[in-house]
Amino acid sequence: MMEPTPTSQTITTDGFQLHPEDEAAMREEAGHYEQPQAACIEALKIVQRRHGWVPDGAIAAIARVLGVGPASVEGVATFYSLIFRQPVGRHVILVCDSSSCFLTGFDQLLEALAERLGIGLGETTTDGRFTLLPVCCLGACDGGPAMMIDDDVYGPVGAEDLADLLEGYS
Amino acid sequence: MNSQRQPPVYRSRLLQPASERKPETHPLTWRLRDDGRVVDLRDYQSKDGYRSVRQVLNEHDPRAVIAAMKEANVRGRGGAGFSAGLKWSLTMQGGDMPRGYIVCNADEMEPGTFKDRLLMEQQPHLLIEGMILAAFANNARYGYIFLRGEYVESARVLTQAISEAREAGWLGPDIAGSGFDFDIAVHTGAGRYICGEETALLNSLEGKRANPRAKPPFPGQSGAWGKPTVVNNVETLCNAPAVMLHGADWYQELSGDRTDDGGTKLYGASGLVNRPGLWELPIGVTGREILDRAGGLRHDRRLKAWLPGGASTGFLLPEHLDLPLDFDTVGKEGSRLGTGLITVVTEDQSMVSLMRNLEEFFARESCGWCTPCRDGLPWTVKLLLALERGEGEAGDVELLDKLAADCGPGLTFCAHAPGAAMPLQAALRHFRHEFEQGVHYPKGKAHADPIPVGEV
Numbered sequence: 001m002m003e004p005t006p007t008s009q010t011i012t013t014d015g016f017q018l019h020p021e022d023e024a025a026m027r028e029e030a031g032h033y034e035q036p037q038a039a040c041i042e043a044l045k046i047v048q049r050r051h052g053w054v055p056d057g058a059i060a061a062i063a064r065v066l067g068v069g070p071a072s073v074e075g076v077a078t079f080y081s082l083i084f085r086q087p088v089g090r091h092v093i094l095v096c097d098s099s100s101c102f103l104t105g106f107d108q109l110l111e112a113l114a115e116r117l118g119i120g121l122g123e124t125t126t127d128g129r130f131t132l133l134p135v136c137c138l139g140a141c142d143g144g145p146a147m148m149i150d151d152d153v154y155g156p157v158g159a160e161d162l163a164d165l166l167e168g169y170s
Numbered sequence: 171m172n173s174q175r176q177p178p179v180y181r182s183r184l185l186q187p188a189s190e191r192k193p194e195t196h197p198l199t200w201r202l203r204d205d206g207r208v209v210d211l212r213d214y215q216s217k218d219g220y221r222s223v224r225q226v227l228n229e230h231d232p233r234a235v236i237a238a239m240k241e242a243n244v245r246g247r248g249g250a251g252f253s254a255g256l257k258w259s260l261t262m263q264g265g266d267m268p269r270g271y272i273v274c275n276a277d278e279m280e281p282g283t284f285k286d287r288l289l290m291e292q293q294p295h296l297l298i299e300g301m302i303l304a305a306f307a308n309n310a311r312y313g314y315i316f317l318r319g320e321y322v323e324s325a326r327v328l329t330q331a332i333s334e335a336r337e338a339g340w341l342g343p344d345i346a347g348s349g350f351d352f353d354i355a356v357h358t359g360a361g362r363y364i365c366g367e368e369t370a371l372l373n374s375l376e377g378k379r380a381n382p383r384a385k386p387p388f389p390g391q392s393g394a395w396g397k398p399t400v401v402n403n404v405e406t407l408c409n410a411p412a413v414m415l416h417g418a419d420w421y422q423e424l425s426g427d428r429t430d431d432g433g434t435k436l437y438g439a440s441g442l443v444n445r446p447g448l449w450e451l452p453i454g455v456t457g458r459e460i461l462d463r464a465g466g467l468r469h470d471r472r473l474k475a476w477l478p479g480g481a482s483t484g485f486l487l488p489e490h491l492d493l494p495l496d497f498d499t500v501g502k503e504g505s506r507l508g509t510g511l512i513t514v515v516t517e518d519q520s521m522v523s524l525m526r527n528l529e530e531f532f533a534r535e536s537c538g539w540c541t542p543c544r545d546g547l548p549w550t551v552k553l554l555l556a557l558e559r560g561e562g563e564a565g566d567v568e569l570l571d572k573l574a575a576d577c578g579p580g581l582t583f584c585a586h587a588p589g590a591a592m593p594l595q596a597a598l599r600h601f602r603h604e605f606e607q608g609v610h611y612p613k614g615k616a617h618a619d620p621i622p623v624g625e626v
Binding site: 032033034035037038039040041042044045066068072075076079080081082083094097098099100102103104135136137138139140141142143144146148151152153154155156157158161164165168 | 278477
C-alpha cells in the first residue's frame with residue numbers, strides 16, 4: 001500500500017482543484033480506520049457534496065490523498081450507485097422501485113414524475129434542476145410508494161402531491 | 171389561494187401505543203415515545219439505559235455474556251437466523267490474537283424491510299449499548315455502524331447519540347470504571363444492496379468494491395483488515411442489553427410455547443394492507459395476527475400470496491397464515507423468515523409482473539462476481555418481461571426453472587443468487603399457470619402491456 005501524500009499544497013489533478021477543506025475532511029475520515037483507503041467512499045461523497053458529482057480529476061486527487069491507485073478509486077466510484085460520475089441536477093430524486101412500492105403504485109408515481117419533469121429514469125431536466133433515479137428499497141415500505149428528494153424521504157406519494165412537493169426544491 | 175396539501179413526509183413509526191409496551195414484554199420498544207421523538211441519553215438512562223453495560227462490564231466475564239446469548243437463542247435478525255451467541259463463541263480471541271471489531275450491519279435494504287430504521291432513528295442508545303456488550307464479549311477494540319447512505323436521519327441521530335454516550339463515559343477509555351475501552355464510528359455507504367452481505371460489507375468498509383469474500387475464513391477469524399470481526403444486524407444487537415439484564419430464561423419465555431426461538435421480533439406488513447406498519451411481538455406469532463394488526467387488505471381485496479420476510483424469501487400462500495413465524499417453521503415450508511416483515515400480494519396483482527420486478531432488482535444489485543448471478547439474473551428478467559407481455563416462447567417457463575436452479579445455494583460465493591432464486595422457485599411452484607399464460611397468450615394481442623391478471 002502506498003503512503004498517503006502529506007498535506008503540503010493544494011492538490012490539482014487534470015484541472016480539478018481539491019478544496020483544502022475537503023482534503024482536510026478526507027484526512028480526518030481516514031483517521032477512523034486502520035487503512036486510509038477505507039475513507040474512499042466518504043472522500044467521493046465529500047467531493048460530491050461540493051460539486052454535485054465526481055469529475056475525473058477528483059479521482060486522481062482522492063487517490064493521492066488516500067495513498068491508493070486511481071484505478072481502485074475509480075473502481076469504487078463506478079461500483080456504488082449513489083456516487084455520480086457524470087453531472088446531475090441540483091436536486092436528485094430517488095424513486096423506490098422495490099417490491100412493496102411496486103405493489104402500492106410505483107408505476108403510477110414514476111409515470112406522474114416523468115410527465116411532470118419531462119424526463120425518464122437516469123435523466124436530468126434541461127434546466128438542470130432535477131435528476132431522476134431509481135433506488136433500492138428505501139426502508140419506507142409502510143409509506144409506499146416512497147421517494148427521496150435530496151435528503152428528504154416522502155411517502156406515500158400520490159401523483160396529486162407532486163406539484164407542491166417539487167416546488168420546494170428550486 | 172387554495173389551501174396547500176401537507177407534503178407526505180415519511181416518518182418511521184411503531185403502531186403500538188406506549189400503554190401496550192412494557193419493559194417485561196417489549197425489550198426492543200418499551201422506551202419509545204408515542205410522539206416518535208428520539209429517546210435521548212437522559213431519557214434512556216432514566217429507563218434502565220446502560221444498566222446492562224455497567225453490570226456486565228464490572229461483574230461478568232465475556233464468556234458469561236456469550237453463554238447467555240447462546241442460551242437465550244437470539245437468532246440473527248438480519249434474516250439469516252444464525253445464533254448470535256454461537257457466532258460470538260467462534261470469534262478468535264485471547265493469546266496473541268489482536269483485538270478486533272464489532273460491525274453493526276445497518277445496511278437495511280432488503281425490499282419490504284423497514285425495522286432497523288425505527289430502532290436507529292428513535293432509540294440509538296439501545297444499539298450503542300448492545301454494541302458495547304458485543305465488544306466486551308468478543309474483545310473488540312472498535313465498532314463501526316455500517317449504515318446505508320440513504321438513511322440520513324439515522325446517521326444524524328446516531329452521530330449525536332455516540333457523542334452523548336462518549337461524553338457520559340459509556341464510550342471511550344475505562345467504560346463505567348471497568349477498565350474496558352471501546353468506541354464507535356458511523357460509516358455510511360453509497361448504495362448497493364450487496365453491501366448487506368457480511369463479507370461484501372467488510373470489503374465496502376475497507377473502501378473497496380462490495381464483492382463478497384470466500385468463507386472460510388469467517389469474519390470471526392479474519393474480518394476487517396484481517397482482524398477478528400463480528401458482524402451483527404441492528405435488531406440482533408438491540409436484544410443483548412435485555413438478555414443480560416433479565417437473563418436467558420426470561421428472554422426464552424417471551425415467545426412462550428410458540429417456538430424454540432427466544433424473544434420478540436419487530437414484525438411488519440406492507441403492500442395493499444389498510445394499516446401498513448411495525449409491531450414488536452413475541453417471535454412465533456402468525457401471519458394472520460400480523461395481517462389483523464394491519465387491518466386486513468385494502469378495499470376488501472383477497473390475499474393471493476405473501477413474502478414472509480423480504481424479497482429474498484419464498485412466497486407463502488393464504489393457507490400458511492396460521493403457521494408460527496419463526497426461523498425453522500418458515501424454513502420447512504421452503505421459504506425463510508428473513509427479516510420478518512411481510513409483503514402481501516392481492517388476488518388482482520400479477521405474480522409474473524411482481525417476479526419481473528423482483529428479478530430486475532436482483533439483477534441490478536448483483537455485484538457481478540459470479541457467473542450464474544451476473545448472467546443468469548438478467549436472463550430471468552428477459553424471460554419474465556416476455557411472459558409478462560404474452561410474448562413468451564415454448565420452453566421459457568422450464569428455462570426459468572433451470573436458471574433458478576443454477577442460482578441455488580452453493581453455486582455462488584454469497585447468498586444473493588439463492589435469494590433471487592427462492593421467490594422465483596416458489597412463484598413457479600404455486601402460480602405456474604400465470605407464467606404459462608405468457609406462452610399461450612394469443613400473439614399480437616398484448617405486446618405493449620402486461621396481460622391483465624386472470625385472463626386466458
